[in-house]
Amino acid sequence: xxxxxxxxxxxxxxxxMGVAPDIFEVRDDNFLYVLQDEPPESARxxxxxxxxxxxxxxxxxxx
Amino acid sequence: xxxxxxxxxxxxxxxxxxxxxxEGYDGRIIAIGAEPHLPYDRPPLSKxxxxxxxxxxxxxxxxxxxxxxxxxxxxxxxAAALDVGARELTQADGSRLRFDGLVLATGASPRRLAxxxxxxxxxxxxxxxxxRALRERLDGRPKVVVIGAGFIGAEVAATCRGRGxxxxxxxxxxxxxxxxxxxELGAVIAAVHRDHGVDLRTGVQVxxxxxxxxxxxxxLGDGATIDADVVVVGVGVVPETQWLEGSGLTIxxxxxxxxxxxxxxxxxxxxDVARWPNALFDGQLMRLEHWTNATEQxxxxxxxxxxxxxxAEPFAxxxxxxxxxxxxxxxxxGVVSADADLHVAHGSYAERQFxxxxxxxxxxxxxxxxxxxxxxxxxxKLIAERASWDAALAVANV
Numbered sequence: 001x002x003x004x005x006x007x008x009x010x011x012x013x014x015x016x017m018g019v020a021p022d023i024f025e026v027r028d029d030n031f032l033y034v035l036q037d038e039p040p041e042s043a044r045x046x047x048x049x050x051x052x053x054x055x056x057x058x059x060x061x062x063x
Numbered sequence: 064x065x066x067x068x069x070x071x072x073x074x075x076x077x078x079x080x081x082x083x084x085x086e087g088y089d090g091r092i093i094a095i096g097a098e099p100h101l102p103y104d105r106p107p108l109s110k111x112x113x114x115x116x117x118x119x120x121x122x123x124x125x126x127x128x129x130x131x132x133x134x135x136x137x138x139x140x141x142a143a144a145l146d147v148g149a150r151e152l153t154q155a156d157g158s159r160l161r162f163d164g165l166v167l168a169t170g171a172s173p174r175r176l177a178x179x180x181x182x183x184x185x186x187x188x189x190x191x192x193x194x195r196a197l198r199e200r201l202d203g204r205p206k207v208v209v210i211g212a213g214f215i216g217a218e219v220a221a222t223c224r225g226r227g228x229x230x231x232x233x234x235x236x237x238x239x240x241x242x243x244x245x246x247e248l249g250a251v252i253a254a255v256h257r258d259h260g261v262d263l264r265t266g267v268q269v270x271x272x273x274x275x276x277x278x279x280x281x282x283l284g285d286g287a288t289i290d291a292d293v294v295v296v297g298v299g300v301v302p303e304t305q306w307l308e309g310s311g312l313t314i315x316x317x318x319x320x321x322x323x324x325x326x327x328x329x330x331x332x333x334x335d336v337a338r339w340p341n342a343l344f345d346g347q348l349m350r351l352e353h354w355t356n357a358t359e360q361x362x363x364x365x366x367x368x369x370x371x372x373x374x375a376e377p378f379a380x381x382x383x384x385x386x387x388x389x390x391x392x393x394x395x396x397g398v399v400s401a402d403a404d405l406h407v408a409h410g411s412y413a414e415r416q417f418x419x420x421x422x423x424x425x426x427x428x429x430x431x432x433x434x435x436x437x438x439x440x441x442x443x444k445l446i447a448e449r450a451s452w453d454a455a456l457a458v459a460n461v
Contacts, residue, residue: 011385011387011392012392012436013385013392013394013436014436014437014439014440015355015383015440017437017440018440018443018444025437026436026437026440027437028437030392030434030436030437052078052081052358052362053355053358053359055106055354055355055385057104057124057126
């Protein structure tokens with residue numbers, strides 16, 4: 001599983017960080033950092049939830 | 064259950080449908096929508112869409128399409144009546160359908176002013192069709208008057224200023240959003256508008272929207288008039304429950320549900336139309352008109368529909384709201400209230416970068432951030448954990 005973020009769409013609402021802080025981090029510069037581009041398969045449902053809660057639909061899973 | 068009907072095909076309805084399939088429900092799903100469009104995303108309507116930076120194809124919800132959900136879409140004819148006892152819905156075009164399970168997600172509609180005119184050039188903004196019509200009119204570089212300085216009014220004003228238009232915002236209260244945020248934060252929001260060239264007038268009453276065929280001016284309570292080519296009315300919304308009068312459900316500022324989102328046996332509600340006691344806030348009745356809640360509650364309501372009564376879980380989220388205005392990102396989590404204890408951290412009002420914490424009875428209940436998403440999300444977690452006010456202040460003052 002690979003995570004893709006469209007940084008043109010990302011508005012740093014940090015909801016993804018709320019769901020999966022080990023994978024997504026919004027830092028004090030207000031930019032999103034993806035800590036794990038290719039998280040383990042065991043994290044799939046968590047990443048799917050992060051995709052769903054993103055208000056700008058900026059996150060996608062590239063299989 | 065063999066047939067689930069979902070009434071309302073915006074975000075909450077779509078998220079409920081996705082959750083039903085994800086949870087393994089393989090029966091029939093019939094989706095009834097008042098609008099002719101497949102589910103689309105509303106927040107961009109007052110921002111990027113109105114600005115002309117994105118178009119219809121960009122705001123489709125569920126980019127991968129909806130075919131895999133196997134839904135019988137019945138769009139363009141709103142539900143007109145519900146018979147709870149007979150488990151039957153009637154659409155505005157007269158067609159009827161029986162269901163075993165029902166998701167109510169009909170959302171809300173813009174509130175109208177008591178004296179709102181139907182003159183050409185007077186708009187409310189809720190639907191894609193509203194946004195298209197307004198955007199087309201903005202291309203003519205009109206003078207814009209926005210009535211109401213809440214979220215929609217503020218975003219429309221910001222977008223219009225971004226397009227270089229002349230904008231006046233009229234607000235009945237002494238400061239924008241003062242009821243929820245209190246006078247200090249209201250003043251910060253007022254200053255942001257004025258810094259961006261909005262003619263913001265607070266504490267004013269709108270007496271009349273005047274014109275011949277087209278709108279020409281807005282007349283205020285003190286007799287003053289403001290020239291207008293376009294008037295956008297953003298004075299809140301009312302839940303879409305009129306069609307449920309007499310259905311047997313409890314309707315009181317929304318469809319009243321139990322703490323699990325159940326409105327009656329086999330009937331759940333989600334999104335702007337649902338009102339339920341939030342167990343995380345001592346059972347305070349909530350009806351939330353925001354994107355994140357539509358997503359979270361749509362999922363929860365679908366699961367509730369499939370779950371037995373003995374295993375149903377309460378829906379107890381920390382509300383989350385965001386609004387992008389000019390270059391500021393405003394986010395609130397939990398309950399923000401003008402009469403709560405207030406503490407400002409992580410910056411200051413003067414910097415326009417801060418988090419205001421809201422406390423009540425020794426507990427952290429809410430936070431509002433200006434350009435502080437990281438910290439706001441940390442406080443969301445603390446609120447979910449029922450953190451004390453002292454614990455929150457300790458985090459704030461590190």
